[in-house]
Amino acid sequence: MDNQEFEKIFQDYKQQGGEQARQEVSESAELGKEQIVAVRKNEDGDIIAFKTNSGRELDYVTAIDEAKAGKLEHVDVFHKYGRDILRSEPDGIKENNLDQLDTF
Numbered sequence: 001m002d003n004q005e006f007e008k009i010f011q012d013y014k015q016q017g018g019e020q021a022r023q024e025v026s027e028s029a030e031l032g033k034e035q036i037v038a039v040r041k042n043e044d045g046d047i048i049a050f051k052t053n054s055g056r057e058l059d060y061v062t063a064i065d066e067a068k069a070g071k072l073e074h075v076d077v078f079h080k081y082g083r084d085i086l087r088s089e090p091d092g093i094k095e096n097n098l099d100q101l102d103t104f
Contacts, residue, residue, distance in 0.1 A: 017092045033073040036063070036088075038104040047086075051104045060086070 034056070040049035050063045058066065064084050067075045074089050074096060088097045 014092065033071060034066075035073045036075060036098065036101065038102045039098055040104055047098055050086075050098075057104070 034052040034054055036050045037053050038051040039047045040051075040057075042048050048060055050058045050060075052058065052072070063072065063075075064077055064086050066072050067077050067086055068084075074091065075098070076087055076089055077084050078087065079085070086098070094100060
């Protein structure tokens with residue numbers, strides 16, 4: 001196989017994954033969990049707060065606690081550098097990455 005064939009297969013794979021992710025996102029929205037729709041950043045560009053689709057504003061620690069409790073959709077909590085970190089699920093949809101969301 002040449003490089004173009006590998007690239008086409010990979011692009012097809014990404015497209016199918018993106019379509020599946022969008023379908024799963026819309027299906028899980030029916031479960032009643034909140035979604036993060038906007039973020040607040042400090043002067044350094046760090047995310048310091050979150051706004052949900054219900055209008056609630058959450059500080060970083062509260063958002064981590066709610067994500068751990070399964071109350072927030074499409075985010076994961078992982079432990080790195082001695083602390084918990086909130087990130088969007090790696091679903092292949094760039095538009096819903098926390099860093100890409102609108103600010104409030």
